[in-house]
Amino acid sequence: MRYAPALLFARLLRWGIRRVRKGGGSALPGVLLARLAPGILYRVLSSFRDGLVVITGSAGKSTTTKMAVAILEAHGVEVFTNPTTANILQGFYSTIAAQASLSGKVRGQVAVLEMDEGHAAELVSKVKPKHSVILNVVEDQLDRFVDPAYVAEKLLKVAQATTGTVHLNADDQNLVAFESKLATGAKPPHSDRVVIWFGLDEVIANHGRGLGYAPTYSAPLARPAVQTQVFSLQDRATRVKTSRGELGFALPARGSHFAVDAVAAISLCETLLAEPDLALFAKTLDEIPPVFAxxxxxxxxxxxxxxxxxxxxxxxxxxxxxxxxxxxxxxxxxxxxxxxxxxxxxxxxxxxxxxxxxxxxxxxxxxxxxxxxxxxxxxxxxxxxxxxxxxxxxxxxxxxxxxxxxxxxxxxxxxxxxxxxxxxxxxxx
Amino acid sequence: MKLKLGSYYADRLNLNGDQANISVLAKRAAAYGLAVEVSGVFSESDLDGVDLLVIGHGSIAAWASIQGAEELLAAVAKAEILSLAIGSGAERFAAANNMSVVSGERSSRFEEHRLQIGDREFELVGYANTATTDLKTKWFGQAILSTLHGPLLAKNPQLADWLLEEVAKRRGAELPPEPETLAELDALASAARRDALR
The missing domain is CATH 3.90.190.20 (Mur ligase, C-terminal domain)
Incomplete structure (x- = not known):
């Protein structure tokens, strides 16, 4: 119960703000909780039976997380996750302030969290994710990150901290470069870490302007063997081949980047579920509403x-x-x-x-x-x-x-x- | 008279929209009635006949992929080619020409720089994300070096027009008075400068 007073204060603050402003009140309680009980975040994230899953990268985190959570829940898994807008450390505290009991416990077998790439690197230094999904490196928020190379360094830290499976996008050369850095020298608890690659068929990935990942401007590295791949994309109609079979569904919006999000979520969920039902995957993905505009x-x-x-x-x-x-x-x-x-x-x-x-x-x-x-x-x-x-x-x-x-x-x-x-x-x- | 605007590795040195400076120059030149040719510069041989060279800002990977950048930037200074180098382009230009710069804590914000070229003075506004603390915006040989990256000339049309005026002068011509067609762009630039310093 040592977190009870801090949680109570944060909860009261949230309640007060929401009375004044509809839809508000998500940020300040997180700030307060982080100040009063910084350790609660690491304790909560370490408490899930099936571990912590981090979904990060420059683009597509929200959609991928939403898809993965929906698939898991459709299979009866109880998931702790964060709202789209709360993907930085303060946001995690806000989510805990909203969802934790006064004894500091939150419900769920597994935590599936969308994480800002900068904050993910910081968080995994304290809580090791069991699984991670790393989507891409794009030229994004350079006012903050300065250079895509620095973003790649942060994402590599997430991959290296992961103890179970690391799901990586085979179409992003920045991530393909991780392969050699993850392959050797891992010590327990990382020695059993497995890298699983997902991606799009080459023709789909290179269509139009391509996927827009940060160029490496160096000789292309060989594409790793892909386990889960989109092999057909017509408007929103998508077909994916996994190690267990094929599935077809409609994306929540047009654009090959949404297909990347879907195949990443499928790759993760196939790993997490003891008995993945691909028909249920397809039905769930078909019903995903568009994410946040x-x-x-x-x-x-x-x-x-x-x-x-x-x-x-x-x-x-x-x-x-x-x-x-x-x-x-x-x-x-x-x-x-x-x-x-x-x-x-x-x-x-x-x-x-x-x-x-x-x-x-x-x-x-x-x-x-x-x-x-x-x-x-x-x-x-x-x-x-x-x-x-x-x-x-x-x-x-x-x-x-x-x-x-x-x-x-x-x-x-x-x-x-x-x-x-x-x-x-x-x-x- | 056709002006030749050179752009150094335009496809790689455009991390923050830096190549917009070329399109701003081209659009304004056209408004002044000047014919313009935009030409890619990749090696010293491409510098022939270039009236004005723009060197943009690139990622670590982009600069690592460009062979001979240091030699080319030294050659540009030696040949006294009128140049605009911004962001990491300015830092590379300074290093290639033995201009010492001081590094310190990185800052990422809009800044106001004063630039003096002869008797002309410019108050420039732009975004800087740099650890180079003393460079700011300087006239060095025949180059403007600025840590303000991105579309610097769009927000600072007085500098764009000075560059065109200087190019025309070196070709023995004069820039005509500013056409009215640029008035709306200049008003937006002025508003954007004001907004940047809020």
Missing amino acids: RGEIIEVEGQRLELVLVQNPASTQLNIDALSSNLECIYFGIGRDVHDPSWLWTVTLPDWRAVAITAGYNANEAALFLKYSGVEPGQVIPDDIPASLEAFLALPAPSSGIKTLIISADVMRRMRRHLGFETPEAVRQ
Whole structure:
């Protein structure tokens, strides 16, 4: 019961904040709990019968985690996981503050956590994951990570700390380079560690602009033998071959990067489950709703809005490429979360003539980028997200019936709050 | 008159949108009525006839893959080619030409730099993510070296126009007065500079 007072304080703080602000109250209780009882995190994460699973990498963590958790739960496994927005250390504390009993226990046979790549490296120095999934290295958050090489170093630490299976993306040369570093010299408890590779068929992986992983600019390393592979991808229809057989399902949105997430989740779940049922895998994946505005369509005031997340150069390019080419009504919003908007200028825009509204904390730089890219920025509305959204909703409906919002996470959060969605996952009214 | 803008390994030195500086120069040159040719530079032989060379910011892996970078950057300085080197491009340019720089604690933020070239003074705003503490933005030989990476010229059009003016002058021409078509871009640049320093 030594954590009870800290948990009680954190719980009360959460309750108080949520009374004042609907959907709020997730961050501060985590800060408080981390301050009052820092050890609780490591104790909780070490307490699961089937261990800790870390899902990390530059892009796709949320979708992969959501898919893996859904498959496990469909098989009757009780899973402890974190919400999409809480993938840093403070977020884990917040999740514990919300879910732990006053004795400091949380329910679940296994913990499957999405982890920010920087925080994952720090956490695994204290709690060794039994299994890990490492998705990729992309040029992301360089204002924080500086260089993709440093991201790869952090992810390697996660792989090296893993005691059971490490699931690695065979299509990312940054991760293929891990093979030699993981193969030799491992001592207990790492001596039984197994590396399992997943990936896409070569033609699918190289389609269009490819998968957008950080280039290594060196002679390609030989692709490792892949155990779980996507061998067919037509629009959203996906077929995967595993060591146990084949399965087919529809991705939650178009884009080969979602197929990577799915095959990573399948690879992990085949390892975790004693009796994996591939038909149930397929049924579960078919029913996965879009994650946190990656191509989801929501209905607001009778209008259909397609939300596309702007997160880093590679995924933004892939998400924009996956859109229909003749969009008629576009909202472009770059918020406070984009600390250094320089990377926007690496993105090649389609042949849009104009967007209707450019908004967000970085609206002026975004408008400058659009204009130099030959796209008229329309009405530029910095900062006031509710006003910009209302202005967008007031525009006449396009002939396609769908308006498109290309937005960073900060803009999306502010919009959701304005629209009264209480959690990031609540997208439909 | 056709201006030749050189871009050093454009496909590798674009980590933070640094090649946007080339498209900004090309777009503004076109607005001024100047014909422009953008040319890739990979070795010394590609420097022939280059009026202005842009050296962008690249990853550790990108620089490791470029053979002969040090020699080329020394040759650029020796040949007194007007250049803009930014981010790690500036640091490499300085190192290749024995300009000493001091390293310290890394900072990652928007910064305001003052650049003096002859009697011209520029107040520049851009994003720096560097451990080089004393370089900031400097005029070195015939090169502007700046730790401000990314689309520096987009946010600082006065520097873009000075570069075009200088190139035109070296070709015996004059840059005409700024056309009205650039007014909206300049207003957005001004707003983006203001936002960056909030």
